[in-house]
Amino acid sequence: MHALEGIHYYFRKAARIMDVGERIETLLATPLREVKVQVSIELDNGEIRTFIGYRTQHDNSRGPMKGGLRYHPTITQDECVALASLMTWKTAVVNLPYGGAKGGIAVDPTQLSMKEMERLTRKYVDQIQDVIGPTRDIAAPDVNTNPQVMAWIMDQYSRYHGHSPAIVTGKPAELYGTRGRDSATGRGLLYITREILRDAGMPMKGTRFAIQGFGNVGSHTAQLLWQDGGVVIAVSDVYGGVYNPQGLDVPGLFEHVKRTGTVTGFGGGQACASEDVLFSDCDVLIPAALGHALNRNNANAVRARLVIEGANGPTDPEADEILDKRGVLVVPDILANAGGVTVSYYEWVQNLQHLSWEEDRVNAELERTMKEAYDRVAQLARSRKVTLRTAAFILAIGRVGKATVLRGI
Numbered sequence: 001m002h003a004l005e006g007i008h009y010y011f012r013k014a015a016r017i018m019d020v021g022e023r024i025e026t027l028l029a030t031p032l033r034e035v036k037v038q039v040s041i042e043l044d045n046g047e048i049r050t051f052i053g054y055r056t057q058h059d060n061s062r063g064p065m066k067g068g069l070r071y072h073p074t075i076t077q078d079e080c081v082a083l084a085s086l087m088t089w090k091t092a093v094v095n096l097p098y099g100g101a102k103g104g105i106a107v108d109p110t111q112l113s114m115k116e117m118e119r120l121t122r123k124y125v126d127q128i129q130d131v132i133g134p135t136r137d138i139a140a141p142d143v144n145t146n147p148q149v150m151a152w153i154m155d156q157y158s159r160y161h162g163h164s165p166a167i168v169t170g171k172p173a174e175l176y177g178t179r180g181r182d183s184a185t186g187r188g189l190l191y192i193t194r195e196i197l198r199d200a201g202m203p204m205k206g207t208r209f210a211i212q213g214f215g216n217v218g219s220h221t222a223q224l225l226w227q228d229g230g231v232v233i234a235v236s237d238v239y240g241g242v243y244n245p246q247g248l249d250v251p252g253l254f255e256h257v258k259r260t261g262t263v264t265g266f267g268g269g270q271a272c273a274s275e276d277v278l279f280s281d282c283d284v285l286i287p288a289a290l291g292h293a294l295n296r297n298n299a300n301a302v303r304a305r306l307v308i309e310g311a312n313g314p315t316d317p318e319a320d321e322i323l324d325k326r327g328v329l330v331v332p333d334i335l336a337n338a339g340g341v342t343v344s345y346y347e348w349v350q351n352l353q354h355l356s357w358e359e360d361r362v363n364a365e366l367e368r369t370m371k372e373a374y375d376r377v378a379q380l381a382r383s384r385k386v387t388l389r390t391a392a393f394i395l396a397i398g399r400v401g402k403a404t405v406l407r408g409i
């Protein structure tokens with residue numbers, strides 16, 4: 001399924017329950033601005049290569065637009081629109097004073113040297129610096145980008161506009177990054193998982209988790225769940241998976257990944273195909289890689305009781321329906337993975353105030369925010385008799401819609 005179709009489907013389903021009317025529906029679904037730029041660089045061997053960069057700014061009624069930057073060969077303009085709109089709903093679910101944006105470059109970063117990555121990033125900033133800004137559109141890490149990429153963005157943007165740490169979040173700790181951003185998405189998932197398990201009457205201790213993707217989101221989630229007493233029985237990355245029904249030794253796995261760059265070949269479990277992790281015999285499945293992991297062709301094979309979305313858009317609407325009919329509870333991305341942008345907000349606030357918070361404060365604020373959002377969504381789901389996803393969209397559309405109307409069109 002097309003990325004945009006899925007998000008539009010979820011949005012429309014909630015908007016129709018709320019009866020917002022076709023005109024407001026169209027207004028809220030239409031991005032404010034879509035930017036598509038040429039990103040040409042000289043490779044280390046002197047060849048010229050041209051890549052395409054995107055930045056979609058979806059909605060700014062609640063504040064500056066916020067969202068990650070993805071380097072991936074398959075990224076498209078439509079995908080950026082879908083992901084930017086998800087950011088609008090996500091920031092509204094956790095009640096941050098932000099709108100939504102997302103961007104990326106269609107590139108396979110594994111084919112570039114560090115110097116080439118730097119030139120690519122700086123060139124991309126050259127091309128979009130006039131439409132972004134600390135009070136307009138603030139980027140952050142997403143798939144295949146990291147604190148170093150954020151540092152280059154900050155530096156390049158500052159060459160045009162003066163010292164601007166708040167132009168981007170997820171920066172290195174040594175360069176205005178906040179404590180706790182690296183693990184924030186995983187930590188937010190941990191807090192949501194605790195709430196869900198409590199409501200489902202399942203103790204964390206002994207609950208079996210399978211996690212697809214072992215990057216920023218997947219790896220921190222695995223570590224935090226393991227530290228909390230969870231049993232991580234399967235993990236995967238783009239190269240393959242590893243499975244141990246007794247539970248993987250997560251610190252050992254981290255050592256292995258640090259050494260080899262992949263979960264494959266880890267001695268503490270059996271090798272499996274990347275996709276098999278989705279269908280492993282577990283209690284909770286956490287897709288934390290790319291979109292469309294769960295679709296109409298494979299949703300019936302999921303054995304988990306709960307799916308908690310670490311990735312953005314991992315469940316297609318057909319899969320969502322199949323899972324719902326089978327009684328599998330799905331915790332939507334716009335709630336489950338909102339910890340990352342929440343701590344990005346704390347970083348931005350610290351940058352604007354020239355302050356630096358202790359990690360305990362970051363984590364305590366994050367826990368409060370995630371719990372509050374979960375309570376609101378769960379309460380709406382009960383009162384409206386809808387899924388958690390539809391409830392999260394209802395909460396978000398209500399907040400964004402109100403801000404839009406109050407500001408005037």
Ligand SMILES: NC(=O)C1=CN([C@@H]2O[C@H](COP(=O)(O)OP(=O)(O)OC[C@H]3O[C@@H](n4cnc5c(N)ncnc54)[C@H](O)[C@@H]3O)[C@@H](O)[C@H]2O)C=CC1
Pocket residue numbers: 141142143144145185212213214215216217218236237238239274275288289290291310311312337338340341
């Ligand atoms: N980084 C963040 O703070 C946030 C990220 N997200 C979402 O979480 C997801 C993962 O993002 P990050 O962890 O930041 O990216 P990352 O680049 O750090 O890691 C991605 C991981 O997914 C794996 N992967 C890619 N294709 C795969 C496949 N077909 N099967 C299994 N594994 C595969 C990669 O090998 C890698 O381990 C994305 O959907 C992203 O949009 C959502 C909220 C915040």
Ligand SMILES: O=C(O)CCC(=O)C(=O)O
Pocket residue numbers: 066067068069090138139140141142169170312337338340341342344
């Ligand atoms: O931290 C941020 O600002 C954005 C993170 C992000 O891209 C996401 O939540 O999908």
